[in-house]
Amino acid sequence: MNKKMLSLISALLLFSVFFLAACSGGSEDSAPANADDVKTAGEDIEDATELSFWTFAGTHATFYANAADRWNKENPDKAIKLTVENYPFDQMHNNLLMALQSGSGAPDIADIELAKFPNFLKGDVQLEPLNDLIEPELDSFMEERINIYAKDGKYYGAPTHLGASVVYYNTEIMDEAGVDIDSIKTWDDYVEAGKKVVEKTGKPMTTIADNWYGIWPYVAQKGSDFFDEKGKLTLDNEKNIETLEFINDLVNKHKIAELAPGGQYHTEEFYGFMNDGGQASLVIPMYYMKDFTTYMPDLEGKIQIRPMPKWSDSDYQSVTMGGTGTAVTSQSEHVELAKEFLYFAKLSKEGNIQLWKELGFDPPRWDVWEDPAMREDNVYYQYFHEDIFDVLLSVKDNVAGIQLSEYTPDVLTEIDSNIMHKVLREKSQTPEEALKQSADTVRQKIGDQN
Amino acid sequence: MFGINVKKRDNPAHLMTPKKENRLLRFLNSKKVVPYVFVFPFILSFTILTLYPTIQAVIMSFQRILPGNVEFIGLQNYSRIFNDTFYKALANSTIYMILTVLILISIPILLAILLDSKLVRFKTLFRSALFIPALTSIIVAGVIFRLVFSESENAIANQIIGFLGFEPVQWQFTAWSGMFLMVMMASWRWMGVNVLYFLAGLQNIPKELYESADIDGANMYQKFRHVTLPFLKPIIIFVTTISIIGGFRVFEESYVIWQGNSPGNIGLTLVGLLYQQGIQQNDMGFGAAIGVILLLIIFVVSIIYLLLTGAFKRGDE
Numbered sequence: 129m130n131k132k133m134l135s136l137i138s139a140l141l142l143f144s145v146f147f148l149a150a151c152s153g154g155s156e157d158s159a160p161a162n163a164d165d166v167k168t169a170g171e172d173i174e175d176a177t178e179l180s181f182w183t184f185a186g187t188h189a190t191f192y193a194n195a196a197d198r199w200n201k202e203n204p205d206k207a208i209k210l211t212v213e214n215y216p217f218d219q220m221h222n223n224l225l226m227a228l229q230s231g232s233g234a235p236d237i238a239d240i241e242l243a244k245f246p247n248f249l250k251g252d253v254q255l256e257p258l259n260d261l262i263e264p265e266l267d268s269f270m271e272e273r274i275n276i277y278a279k280d281g282k283y284y285g286a287p288t289h290l291g292a293s294v295v296y297y298n299t300e301i302m303d304e305a306g307v308d309i310d311s312i313k314t315w316d317d318y319v320e321a322g323k324k325v326v327e328k329t330g331k332p333m334t335t336i337a338d339n340w341y342g343i344w345p346y347v348a349q350k351g352s353d354f355f356d357e358k359g360k361l362t363l364d365n366e367k368n369i370e371t372l373e374f375i376n377d378l379v380n381k382h383k384i385a386e387l388a389p390g391g392q393y394h395t396e397e398f399y400g401f402m403n404d405g406g407q408a409s410l411v412i413p414m415y416y417m418k419d420f421t422t423y424m425p426d427l428e429g430k431i432q433i434r435p436m437p438k439w440s441d442s443d444y445q446s447v448t449m450g451g452t453g454t455a456v457t458s459q460s461e462h463v464e465l466a467k468e469f470l471y472f473a474k475l476s477k478e479g480n481i482q483l484w485k486e487l488g489f490d491p492p493r494w495d496v497w498e499d500p501a502m503r504e505d506n507v508y509y510q511y512f513h514e515d516i517f518d519v520l521l522s523v524k525d526n527v528a529g530i531q532l533s534e535y536t537p538d539v540l541t542e543i544d545s546n547i548m549h550k551v552l553r554e555k556s557q558t559p560e561e562a563l564k565q566s567a568d569t570v571r572q573k574i575g576d577q578n
Numbered sequence: 579m580f581g582i583n584v585k586k587r588d589n590p591a592h593l594m595t596p597k598k599e600n601r602l603l604r605f606l607n608s609k610k611v612v613p614y615v616f617v618f619p620f621i622l623s624f625t626i627l628t629l630y631p632t633i634q635a636v637i638m639s640f641q642r643i644l645p646g647n648v649e650f651i652g653l654q655n656y657s658r659i660f661n662d663t664f665y666k667a668l669a670n671s672t673i674y675m676i677l678t679v680l681i682l683i684s685i686p687i688l689l690a691i692l693l694d695s696k697l698v699r700f701k702t703l704f705r706s707a708l709f710i711p712a713l714t715s716i717i718v719a720g721v722i723f724r725l726v727f728s729e730s731e732n733a734i735a736n737q738i739i740g741f742l743g744f745e746p747v748q749w750q751f752t753a754w755s756g757m758f759l760m761v762m763m764a765s766w767r768w769m770g771v772n773v774l775y776f777l778a779g780l781q782n783i784p785k786e787l788y789e790s791a792d793i794d795g796a797n798m799y800q801k802f803r804h805v806t807l808p809f810l811k812p813i814i815i816f817v818t819t820i821s822i823i824g825g826f827r828v829f830e831e832s833y834v835i836w837q838g839n840s841p842g843n844i845g846l847t848l849v850g851l852l853y854q855q856g857i858q859q860n861d862m863g864f865g866a867a868i869g870v871i872l873l874l875i876i877f878v879v880s881i882i883y884l885l886l887t888g889a890f891k892r893g894d895e
Contacts, residue, residue: 247860251644537859549841576658
């Protein structure tokens with residue numbers, strides 16, 4: 129090869145490197161890099177009031193832009209120009225926290241994820257209470273969900289979904305094992321069914337996530353939690369130890385559960401594993417329907433939704449889990465308008481129906497579950513089955529809520545990095561030891577701060 | 579003043595400006611002023627972006643910071659730093675620092691010598707190829723690393739060690755392999771940059787020294803030991819220092835693999851702890867205290883290293 133050729137190749141290589149680097153640099157920028165990350169509505173309307181919105185989910189961005197279009201049609205006198213910006217998960221919450229802390233730069237409305245919400249309820253809360261919107265219709269809402277975003281009797285977040293935890297059964301595997309899923313009423317039944325599944329098919333009954341999805345739903349369903357109503361830490365109480373022992377037994381004694389590939393339920397590894405018929409059932413909130421239809425196309429028509437099996441000492445058949453609360457910030461110059469729009473988009477009956485239609489979320493207002501509009505055919509009914517909401521209605525009075533405290537993020541960190549790992553994966557601690565040790569760590573922090 | 583007045587009378591107004599500029603330029607160009615003019619942009623950015631935040635961080639480390647109520651709480655933040663989690667993070671950061679320094683000094687020197695020798699063809703190609711990782715987005719690299727080193731038997735890394743007869747490894751869930759992933763990622767990323775430093779250093783070694791070494795009958799190793807290394811010493815000290823600092827400040831390598839919480843804290847670093855406590859859990863005073871401690875650690879270690887290598891001594895001593 130001659131020298132000219134060589135230098136030409138080198139030059140090309142260098143060029144491509146800089147080009148690549150430039151592209152990748154863009155995606156890390158604080159401002160959204162491409163048009164997909166910003167959605168606007170009503171920009172062609174004169175005198176429209178400008179409202180800004182931050183979210184971390186692209187699907188939410190589309191949902192709010194659509195809602196703004198509907199709002200502008202119905203309220204031409206109060207038209208809004210909504211700009212929805214979509215940031216990566218951590219970045220959005222960090223930016224919002226900084227903006228609220230420093231007193232400027234926050235949007236009018238923002239999506240805040242459940243596990244992050246307590247961070248925003250510390251100190252003088254920089255969010256606007258939504259009581260005047262929610263209280264008149266409190267009976268229509270699943271209170272367990274609304275209370276998650278409340279502090280001192282003030283509701284700060286508009287829920288996105290009920291997030292009722294259910295069991296998704298892979299009927300192909302269950303049939304192969306010869307188990308009737310409707311015969312599984314209690315967790316003991318579930319274990320027995322699991323043993324049959326493993327024996328007949330060689331596949332695990334379920335997988336357990338390394339993070340709080342692997343323990344919180346079970347704990348809350350047992351009528352316990354990590355904090356009591358007064359905000360006292362109960363992480364290492366009797367019921368929680370029993371629960372973790374049960375989960376540990378699923379994995380390490382009965383051998384009917386494995387650890388989730390990738391460590392949790394929202395990774396590429398897990399989607400692939402589940403899609404290939406890797407496990408017989410999955411315990412997760414309703415919102416996971418969206419993940420099924422998006423990432424697991426091969427399971428269409430093979431998945432049945434059922435309530436969680438019962439504990440012998442508790443009546444709860446579901447737990448409200450995960451989920452995003454949408455809040456109006458105190459920095460907004462149009463608080464009233466922002467609240468009205470938020471009500472229109474998410475809290476009203478119509479808004480709740482749209483949450484189901486567009487996003488496949490189980491609406492937090494139970495009074496729409498029977499609405500004919502909800503029964504219209506859509507991708508979720510095609511993928512799953514027609515009586516999704518009958519399942520929900522059957523458990524309506526037995527849905528457990530969860531208690532949040534300003535120290536909830538600390539507990540979740542302990543669960544993610546210590547408890548599940550040491551008990552299930554490393555087997556270096558018993559459930560009791562791990563829970564007690566983590567509880568002491570968090571208690572020390574609470575004690576130090578008070 | 580008088581001079582200007584005279585000119586004002588004599589000259590039309592539009593001629594005044596260039597005269598004034600000349601004075602300004604002359605002032606700026608004077609030997610006493612010009613150094614300050616040149617360092618001004620740096621001083622400005624340093625003051626706003628480094629000095630002010632540093633001072634603010636020290637102040638914040640004595641405060642509890644919540645929206646709308648910030649109060650001084652004395653040494654409370656510092657008194658709760660020293661727990662097991664902190665020591666775990668400190669241990670991880672230190673091990674990571676030592677490993678990256680060892681790898682990112684020794685291998686780049688050898689690669690640089692190789693690239694500088696006459697034995698290798700396509701040098702320019704290799705030089706650019708080695709430099710690519712430094713320009714790649716770490717986020718993208720992290721996703722690829724995660725997939726390559728996933729715990730599935732079908733993942734590339736497990737397939738390779740499978741050929742060699744080893745059992746599949748849960749790369750992201752075991753302490754040693756977690757550290758291995760972080761060090762590997764850092765080595766992959768910074769190798770090319772360090773090679774560039776050493777290549778620059780090699781250019782400065784007079785060819786005559788090698789010729790006379792040849793005449794004296796020195797072999798390859800002796801030439802490396804007695805000619806190359808002594809001339810590279812300043813570069814080695816420089817690269818080691820920035821590697822020590824970079825090693826203690828490690829964050830991204832851990833963050834892109836585990837997104838914050840690693841199982842059993844196997845990937846928790848000091849900056850990771852700062853981020854987790856300060857920002858993810860909204861306890862900025864505590865985060866700032868961790869930052870101040872980290873600053874002190876880096877300061878002390880770097881000073882000790884520089885004293886040991888004699889970097890503060892003058893060349894003629």
